[in-house]
Amino acid sequence: MLTAAVTGAVDKAHAQAQVQTYKASTSYSPEASQGQWSYQKRSGQVFSDLTYNAVNKRWDYNGSYPWVSSNAGHPGKDFDAVRKWVAPANGKISIRGTVRKGDDLGDGVTAIIQKDEETLWSSTIKNKSEVTPTGVSNIEVQQGTAVYFIINRVSSINNDHTVWDPDISFTPAEGSADDIIAHEPKKAIADTSASTTVNVLSCGAAADDNKDDYPAFAACLDQAKQLGKSLYVPQGTFHLGRILTLDGVSLKGAGSALTTLVSTDPEKGSIDIKGSGVHLTNLKHEYQSVVPRGSGANEKNSITVRGANDFLIDDIYVDKASTAGILVQGQASNGTISNSRVEATNADGIHITDGSSYITVSNNIVKAAGDDTIAVVSYLQDGPPVHHVTIKDNDTGYNSKARGIAVVGGNHIEIQGNSVKDTYMAGIYIAVEGSYNTANVNHVHIDSNLIDHTGTAKPQNHPNALVYASQGVIDNVTFSNNTFQNAAHRGLGVWGDGDIRNIFYTKNTLINSIGANTTFSKGIIHLAQNIGF
Structure with missing residues (x-):
C-alpha cells in the first residue's frame, strides 16, 4: 500500500508515468519508517536508529545530540544526524529542497546526500544562506535503495542547527507498481558471531592502516551498549582522533603486547570510563605525541575514570600522556587497577x-x-x-x-x-x-x-x-x-x-x-x- 505521503493514486497499468512525492516534513512521524522515512545517527559508515523524544517532538540520542525534527537536524559530538529514505520499488528519484544553517554562528556543518554507500552531493554550509544540492536529479534506485540526508559537524557542534526539509520525487519503473511497499531499513552491519562481544572491525575499523578509527569505535560502542555486550579490539594498531568514552561498555584487546590504540591529538586523547561495570583490559594505549602538562587538563590523560563504579583496568600498557597516566576522580568507587604498566607521563x-x-x-x-x-x-x-x-x-x-x-x-x-x-x-x-x-x-x-x-x-x-x-x-x-x-x-x-x-x-x-x-x-x-x- 502507498502511504498517505504519496501524492495521487497509482495506476498500475501506467506506473512508469506516475510520480509520487515524499516530503520529509509531511511524512514526519513519531513512528519509524513512516512514508519511507526513518531517523538515524551515523559514525563512519555505520548507521543506527535514533529514539523518538515525545517531549521535544524529535528523534534523538539519549535526549541529546544528534537529533532530527520535521524539517531540521543537529549533529552530535560522536554521531552525525541522519534522515533516511528507502525506495519502495525500482525507479528514478529527483531530490529538491534547500539547506541552510539556523543562524550565522559556529564553524558550519557538512551536508551530505548519500545513496547507499555512494556520495551524490556534499557541501559545507556556513550560514543562513540557502544552498541547493546539485547533481541529484534522475537518480536510478532499486527497491530497498537507501538515500541518506546527513548533517556532519565540522569541528565544534555549537550552533549546528541546520534547516533541511528534503523533497523526493519518485518515478517507478515500468511494472514496478505492485512492489511499492514500505520496507524495513537495511541492516548497517551484520550481527557479530560472538555471543558477548562486538568486534570493532564490524563497524569499519581497520588495523595498521594509519587512518582514524574513532568513528568505527564510537559506532561499535553504541551498538555494544544497546546489545548489552562488550567491544573487542583484535591484534593490530588503531588510531583515535578524539577522546574515547566507555559509558557502561567494556573494551577488551587481544593483549597489551598485541593491540595498540594510538591517540593522535595530544590535547584530547583520554580513554574515559563512566557508568557501572566497565572493564578496560588487554591493550596498549599510547599518544602519538605529547604536549607540556600546562594546566593538567584531564582530556590529556591516558585513562580517566569519571565517577565510575565497579570498574577494572587490567593488563593495560600506558605509553606517554600529556598529563596523568591513569586518573580516578568524581567519587569513583569499587575499582581495581592491576597488572598494568605506566610510563613516560607528564604528570x-x-x-x-x-x-x-x-x-x-x-x-x-x-x-x-x-x-x-x-x-x-x-x-x-x-x-x-x-x-x-x-x-x-x-x-x-x-x-x-x-x-x-x-x-x-x-x-x-x-x-x-x-x-x-x-x-x-x-x-x-x-x-x-x-x-x-x-x-x-x-x-x-x-x-x-x-x-x-x-x-x-x-x-x-x-x-x-x-x-x-x-x-x-x-x-x-x-x-x-x-x-x-x-x-x-x-x-x-x-x-x-x-x-x-x-x-x-x-x-x-x-x-x-x-x-x-x-x-x-x-x-x-x-x-x-x-x-x-
Whole structure:
C-alpha cells in the first residue's frame, strides 16, 4: 500500500508515468519508517536508529545530540544526524529542497546526500544562506535503495542547527507498481558471531592502516551498549582522533603486547570510563605525541575514570600522556587497577582523587612519571576525602620526577609490598599540604615495602620516607616491616608546622650511609623493634 505521503493514486497499468512525492516534513512521524522515512545517527559508515523524544517532538540520542525534527537536524559530538529514505520499488528519484544553517554562528556543518554507500552531493554550509544540492536529479534506485540526508559537524557542534526539509520525487519503473511497499531499513552491519562481544572491525575499523578509527569505535560502542555486550579490539594498531568514552561498555584487546590504540591529538586523547561495570583490559594505549602538562587538563590523560563504579583496568600498557597516566576522580568507587604498566607521563602515573573510595592498585609497574608514581590526593574544595585505598605489590620509580607513593590527604590507606626506587623526592610521602589546601590524613598503614635510593633531587633533599604537614592534622600513620636503603640524602623524616600526632615505626630496617638516619622534628613518634635507628 502507498502511504498517505504519496501524492495521487497509482495506476498500475501506467506506473512508469506516475510520480509520487515524499516530503520529509509531511511524512514526519513519531513512528519509524513512516512514508519511507526513518531517523538515524551515523559514525563512519555505520548507521543506527535514533529514539523518538515525545517531549521535544524529535528523534534523538539519549535526549541529546544528534537529533532530527520535521524539517531540521543537529549533529552530535560522536554521531552525525541522519534522515533516511528507502525506495519502495525500482525507479528514478529527483531530490529538491534547500539547506541552510539556523543562524550565522559556529564553524558550519557538512551536508551530505548519500545513496547507499555512494556520495551524490556534499557541501559545507556556513550560514543562513540557502544552498541547493546539485547533481541529484534522475537518480536510478532499486527497491530497498537507501538515500541518506546527513548533517556532519565540522569541528565544534555549537550552533549546528541546520534547516533541511528534503523533497523526493519518485518515478517507478515500468511494472514496478505492485512492489511499492514500505520496507524495513537495511541492516548497517551484520550481527557479530560472538555471543558477548562486538568486534570493532564490524563497524569499519581497520588495523595498521594509519587512518582514524574513532568513528568505527564510537559506532561499535553504541551498538555494544544497546546489545548489552562488550567491544573487542583484535591484534593490530588503531588510531583515535578524539577522546574515547566507555559509558557502561567494556573494551577488551587481544593483549597489551598485541593491540595498540594510538591517540593522535595530544590535547584530547583520554580513554574515559563512566557508568557501572566497565572493564578496560588487554591493550596498549599510547599518544602519538605529547604536549607540556600546562594546566593538567584531564582530556590529556591516558585513562580517566569519571565517577565510575565497579570498574577494572587490567593488563593495560600506558605509553606517554600529556598529563596523568591513569586518573580516578568524581567519587569513583569499587575499582581495581592491576597488572598494568605506566610510563613516560607528564604528570602522575596513577592518581586517585576527588572523594574516590574502595580502590585497589596492585601489581603495576610505573616508570619515569612526570610527577608522583602513585598518588592519593584529597583537596578540601572537592568535598569528602579519598578513603579505603589499597596500594600493593607495585614496582615504581625509575627516575620519576617527584614522590614514589604519596598520600596527600585521605584516610584508611594501605600501602603494602611495593618497591619504590630512584625517585626525585621521597619514596613514601604522607602529607597535608597548605599550598594545595588538602585534607587531613588519618589511618595510613605502610607495610613490607622496599624503598631504595629515593629523594635524589636537590635542594629538597627528601629522605627515603617523609611525613610532612604544613597545615591540618596527620594522625595514626604506621610504618611496619619496611626496608629503607641507599637514601640519596637522609633516611626518615617527620617535618612541618601542621599538627602531626601519632606516627608509629615498628620492625623496620634502615640501611643508611648518607646524611642523618632520622630527622623527627614533629609529632609523637612511637619506635619499636626497628633496626638502624
